Amino acid sequence: MSTPATPIAATPVVVPAVPRVPKAARATRRTELSLLILGMIMVAAYLAAVEANMLGKITPDFWVPAGLLGATFAALHVVIRFRAPFADPVLLPAVALLNGLGVAFLRRLDLGRVKAPEREALTIFTGDGGKQLIWTLIAVFGAAVFLWFIRDHREISKYAWTLGLAGIVLVILPMLLPASISEVNEAKLWIKFGDLFAIQPGEFAKLALLAFFAYYLVRKREVLALASRRFMGIDFPRGRDLGPVLVVWVMSLMVLVFEKDLGTSLLYFGMFVVTLYIATERVSWLIIGLLLFFGGAGLAYFLAETAGGPFASFGKRVDVWLDPFEDPHKSGYQLSQSLMGLGTGGMFGTGPGAGNPLLVPEVRNDFIFAGIGEEVGLFGLTALLVLYLLVVERGLRAGLTVRDSFGKLLAGGLAFTLGLQVFVIIGGVSKLIPLTGQTTPFLSAGGSSLVANWLLVAVLLRISDAARTPATMTLGGARQ
Amino acid sequence: MNAPLRRVGVVVLVLFAMLFINLNWVQAYKADEYRTSPYNRRVMLDEYKRQRGVIMLAGGLQLAVSSATDDELKYLRGYPEQTAQQYAHIVGYKPVNIGASGIEQSENDFLAGTSDKLFGDRFRDLFTGEQTAGGNVLLTLSPTAQEQAFKELNGNRVGAKKGAVVALDPATGAVKALVSMPSFDPNQLSSHDVNAAQAAYNQLLANPDKPLANRAISEIEEPGSVMKIVVAAAAMESGANQETVLQGGATYQAPGTSHQIPNASGVNCPEQITLKQALTVSCNTAFARLGVDLGSKKLTDTATRFGFYQKDVQVGRLNGKGIEAGPTVSESVLGKLTTSSGGDDKPTIALSSIGQASVVMTPMQGAMIAAAVANNGQQMRPYLVQQLIGADTTSHYVADPKPLQRSCDAAVAQNLQQMMISVVENGTGRNARIRDIGGVVVGGKTGTAETGDNGESSHGWFVGFALKDGQPVAAVAVFLENAGRGGSAEAARIAQQVMRGVIADKAGN
Numbered sequence: 001m002s003t004p005a006t007p008i009a010a011t012p013v014v015v016p017a018v019p020r021v022p023k024a025a026r027a028t029r030r031t032e033l034s035l036l037i038l039g040m041i042m043v044a045a046y047l048a049a050v051e052a053n054m055l056g057k058i059t060p061d062f063w064v065p066a067g068l069l070g071a072t073f074a075a076l077h078v079v080i081r082f083r084a085p086f087a088d089p090v091l092l093p094a095v096a097l098l099n100g101l102g103v104a105f106l107r108r109l110d111l112g113r114v115k116a117p118e119r120e121a122l123t124i125f126t127g128d129g130g131k132q133l134i135w136t137l138i139a140v141f142g143a144a145v146f147l148w149f150i151r152d153h154r155e156i157s158k159y160a161w162t163l164g165l166a167g168i169v170l171v172i173l174p175m176l177l178p179a180s181i182s183e184v185n186e187a188k189l190w191i192k193f194g195d196l197f198a199i200q201p202g203e204f205a206k207l208a209l210l211a212f213f214a215y216y217l218v219r220k221r222e223v224l225a226l227a228s229r230r231f232m233g234i235d236f237p238r239g240r241d242l243g244p245v246l247v248v249w250v251m252s253l254m255v256l257v258f259e260k261d262l263g264t265s266l267l268y269f270g271m272f273v274v275t276l277y278i279a280t281e282r283v284s285w286l287i288i289g290l291l292l293f294f295g296g297a298g299l300a301y302f303l304a305e306t307a308g309g310p311f312a313s314f315g316k317r318v319d320v321w322l323d324p325f326e327d328p329h330k331s332g333y334q335l336s337q338s339l340m341g342l343g344t345g346g347m348f349g350t351g352p353g354a355g356n357p358l359l360v361p362e363v364r365n366d367f368i369f370a371g372i373g374e375e376v377g378l379f380g381l382t383a384l385l386v387l388y389l390l391v392v393e394r395g396l397r398a399g400l401t402v403r404d405s406f407g408k409l410l411a412g413g414l415a416f417t418l419g420l421q422v423f424v425i426i427g428g429v430s431k432l433i434p435l436t437g438q439t440t441p442f443l444s445a446g447g448s449s450l451v452a453n454w455l456l457v458a459v460l461l462r463i464s465d466a467a468r469t470p471a472t473m474t475l476g477g478a479r480q
Numbered sequence: 481m482n483a484p485l486r487r488v489g490v491v492v493l494v495l496f497a498m499l500f501i502n503l504n505w506v507q508a509y510k511a512d513e514y515r516t517s518p519y520n521r522r523v524m525l526d527e528y529k530r531q532r533g534v535i536m537l538a539g540g541l542q543l544a545v546s547s548a549t550d551d552e553l554k555y556l557r558g559y560p561e562q563t564a565q566q567y568a569h570i571v572g573y574k575p576v577n578i579g580a581s582g583i584e585q586s587e588n589d590f591l592a593g594t595s596d597k598l599f600g601d602r603f604r605d606l607f608t609g610e611q612t613a614g615g616n617v618l619l620t621l622s623p624t625a626q627e628q629a630f631k632e633l634n635g636n637r638v639g640a641k642k643g644a645v646v647a648l649d650p651a652t653g654a655v656k657a658l659v660s661m662p663s664f665d666p667n668q669l670s671s672h673d674v675n676a677a678q679a680a681y682n683q684l685l686a687n688p689d690k691p692l693a694n695r696a697i698s699e700i701e702e703p704g705s706v707m708k709i710v711v712a713a714a715a716m717e718s719g720a721n722q723e724t725v726l727q728g729g730a731t732y733q734a735p736g737t738s739h740q741i742p743n744a745s746g747v748n749c750p751e752q753i754t755l756k757q758a759l760t761v762s763c764n765t766a767f768a769r770l771g772v773d774l775g776s777k778k779l780t781d782t783a784t785r786f787g788f789y790q791k792d793v794q795v796g797r798l799n800g801k802g803i804e805a806g807p808t809v810s811e812s813v814l815g816k817l818t819t820s821s822g823g824d825d826k827p828t829i830a831l832s833s834i835g836q837a838s839v840v841m842t843p844m845q846g847a848m849i850a851a852a853v854a855n856n857g858q859q860m861r862p863y864l865v866q867q868l869i870g871a872d873t874t875s876h877y878v879a880d881p882k883p884l885q886r887s888c889d890a891a892v893a894q895n896l897q898q899m900m901i902s903v904v905e906n907g908t909g910r911n912a913r914i915r916d917i918g919g920v921v922v923g924g925k926t927g928t929a930e931t932g933d934n935g936e937s938s939h940g941w942f943v944g945f946a947l948k949d950g951q952p953v954a955a956v957a958v959f960l961e962n963a964g965r966g967g968s969a970e971a972a973r974i975a976q977q978v979m980r981g982v983i984a985d986k987a988g989n
Contacts, residue, residue, distance in 0.1 A: 115550055116550070117550070274488060277484050277488075278481055278484045278485055278488060279481065281481065281483060281484050325517075325519070328519045329519075336517075336519055337519075339506060339510075339514050340514045340515070340517055340519065340520040340522070342503070342506045342507050342514070343506060343507060343510055343511045343512075343513065343514020343515050343517075343520075344511075344514065344515045344520065344522050345507060345511075346507055346508070346511040346515065347507065347508060347511075355522075356521070356522050356525055359521050359522065373503075373507065377507065378503055378504065378507040378508060381503055381507070382500060382503070385496055385499060385500060385503075388496070389492070389493070389496050392492050393489060393492065393493075396485055396488060396489045396492070399485050400482050400485050400486065405481060408481045408482075408485065409481070412481075412484075412485045412488060415492075416488050416491075416492060419492040419495065419496070420492075420495070422496075422499075423495040423496070423498075423499060426499050427498070427499060427502070430499070430502050430503055430506050431502070431506065432498060432499065432502040
């Protein structure tokens with residue numbers, strides 16, 4: 001540890017008269033701020049277009065959500081200036097733009113749910129859009145707190161075992177709880193607190209487990225990488241080293257079966273296999289992982305077709321994926337509506353506020369990408385994909401340049417997991433792969449996802465700061 | 481660890497490339513298919529964004545109108561209460577989730593404003609930002625005749641529950657009245673409460689009397705003695721005239737069968753009877769024998785020229801498709817009149833000549849026979865749409881009457897007219913007589929089709945025409961299903977009322 005862990009109360013939270021941003025980092029932070037402003041202008045423009053299409057005019061207050069979001073992100077930007085001055089300047093603006101467009105689109109859905117004359121009376125803190133706005137404040141605050149207090153990402157490894165245990169508990173908890181508390185839309189992924197709100201512990205489990213994987217693999221990588229047998233020109237690990245992999249494999253299959261959720265299962269497993277591969281540099285892990293996953297999924301499909309039972313819903317999803325229009329009113333309804341929304345959008349979309357995204361079921365959650373796609377078209381969606389790709393590749397870059405193994409694994413794993421999640425959900429709603437219930441990071445309505453993903457971004461920011469800080473300076477914006 | 485990290489970066493790039501390619505597939509290549517998919521509600525929402533055109537009559541009577549709502553669907557299709565049931569089978573219905581019917585279906589593109597004809601309107605809308613209403617459809621119907629037809633048919637005095645009336649303008653083929661009984665209220669189907677609409681629709685479908693069926697153009701039934709008009713026409717084309725003496729008598733036994741065809745009770749048919757008198761009293765024995773003597777070929781030829789076996793009659797726009805009964809008017813046929821060896825099946829021909837056996841026709845076909853006779857042998861193609869008028873009152877189509885075929889020589893037609901007038905003046909069709917309107921004379925033929933063992937469930941028919949000062953003004957067919965005794969006389973009375981309606985509206989114009 002380069003900085004001793006100081007108790008929270010003792011941390012000097014004094015705003016100095018002169019910002020303590022190192023000179024070398026100032027240009028980077030200016031870039032971040034300019035990009036952030038540009039992003040918020042785009043969100044404001046989106047809101048204006050929504051009002052023009054849905055109210056028939058642009059009210060003088062159209063920009064307020066963008067302004068509030070902008071202020072929130074700007075606050076995080078200030079925290080970054082102090083605590084992670086060398087952090088990657090693209091991460092925050094890219095994620096802020098995604099988040100802002102998500103809030104704007106959710107507000108657009110709120111407007112669409114009420115009759116035209118009542119729309120103007122809809123304040124910005126009502127409905128899903130309002131909730132998302134508040135959750136954004138909370139999530140960004142969470143990220144700021146993390147950046148403020150955790151000045152070196154290696155501190156995380158101190159809590160690795162705790163996090164690993166917490167991760168497993170969070171994964172298993174919804175499985176054990178009764179369906180009335182944990183099941184939403186046939187997936188047992190939730191913990192519901194009455195009608196007030198519900199959290200998806202899996203979103204946080206992802207981060208906790210990844211931190212543990214990174215820690216565990218850094219310690220075991222030599223054993224896993226070196227002790228191997230050669231078969232068909234590829235080095236395969238020894239049987240006993242396969243243990244942890246098999247544990248995760250079984251766990252992810254349990255998620256598949258008992259939580260009825262292929263997406264989460266694929267996410268956990270993909271996350272683990274890829275960190276294993278990064279740690280050991282052995283292609284054989286990828287091969288074993290892919291074989292295990294597709295073997296497991298194939299077996300589950302076979303069981304769904306023959307035995308049914310807990311596998312039935314998985315089998316149904318595969319059938320729907322193969323032909324969503326076979327039963328377009330019942331089982332294929334969601335996917336066929338999603339495809340028709342995307343198709344109606346075409347190349348350029350109907351324009352923000354001019355389409356009918358509410359025809360797509362679950363458009364505020366799983367299908368938000370299809371809903372947005374109807375209104376912004378292929379061009380708009382491509383831009384969103386590029387934004388995600390930027391975040392993922394910038395995260396991987398932080399992993400490439402950071403000096404410690406734990407940081408490399410953590411950044412690589414987190415960035416890849418984010419990318420994989422985007423692939424799983426967007427591939428699902430556009431019929432590239434069977435649909436699985438996943439939130440679309442930063443866009444979907446929902447606090448858990450937003451808080452967890454902002455925390456993920458905070459970790460990436462923290463690692464990128466460590467990666468880009470000149471070797472002569474200490475981490476976390478602390479002065480020498 | 482950097483080499484695998486770089487490879488992971490490539491993997492993510494590949495995954496995103498797959499997403500991008502797939503989005504191209506969905507949003508560019510397959511976009512049109514998804515956009516216009518029947519499961520895509522957006523197609524319908526767009527349709528309801530534009531006010532649908534009015535279906536109306538020449539006098540200004542509006543039969544279908546769309547009014548603004550504050551629903552998600554901007555306009556509600558409505559059918560004014562007074563006329564909704566009367567015109568239900570012609571105008572049809574335009575529900576939200578159920579397939580449309582009638583003119584609502586056949587002229588849907590024009591009414592909805594999506595027709596190529598209305599491209600100018602839509603092009604203008606691009607610049608003004610408005611949604612010009614769809615085009616209006618003007619029908620040929622005579623409101624008085626339609627009202628009479630509906631009222632008299634539903635209030636028939638023989639208690640028939642099912643039936644149909646068709647009235648045509650013989651000179652043009654314009655449909656003046658078209659009613660099917662029982663009718664229904666199309667408003668319950670066009671409701672924006674789709675569940676209520678679906679329930680109403682299911683109830684109509686389950687109704688054993690099939691109120692949704694347009695019996696005037698879809699129901700094919702035995703015409704009974706109405707068929708004698710065709711047989712008489714065939715005889716006169718083979719050289720007979722009104723005074724040609726036929727062999728009648730009380731019964732007729734066709735060669736090759738022991739079945740004896742009797743006359744209807746109360747019919748006085750001597751052994752020697754003229755063609756005109758045989759038609760006037762509706763003598764079965766004389767016409768059965770006449771049909772056998774003429775042979776299957778002549779009967780079939782004449783029937784075909786009067787409209788039997790006609791597959792492409794569409795009652796709608798003359799250059800477009802018509803209202804559907806299936807896709808077109810059901811085909812009226814004589815059935816098989818020959819034996820397996822190819823010779824005439826004389827027992828069947830004998831029965832067919834008096835409209836029994838397997839001869840079947842639609843009420844529309846009945847009206848077309850009468851129209852051909854009244855129009856001196858020239859049969860016109862029936863049509864319902866008089867004019868298509870854009871929202872800006874420009875006319876996009878005006879009906880130009882088209883001949884369908886020549887049914888018989890003018891001379892034969894005039895002889896038939898005189899004989900059919902005799903039927904109404906002196907014979908079985910007296911109820912159709914109109915004496916109080918100057919210059920008007922009515923001709924026609926009744927028909928009673930035996931449908932079972934007793935006469936209680938027989939169908940009643942009347943097919944006839946009205947001439948005014950020698951010019952044809954109306955051709956009417958009335959069909960009363962399972963009317964029982966007195967059915968054809970009641971049909972004649974209803975026909976008279978309908979013809980009065982047509983004449984009244986014609987005089988008014």
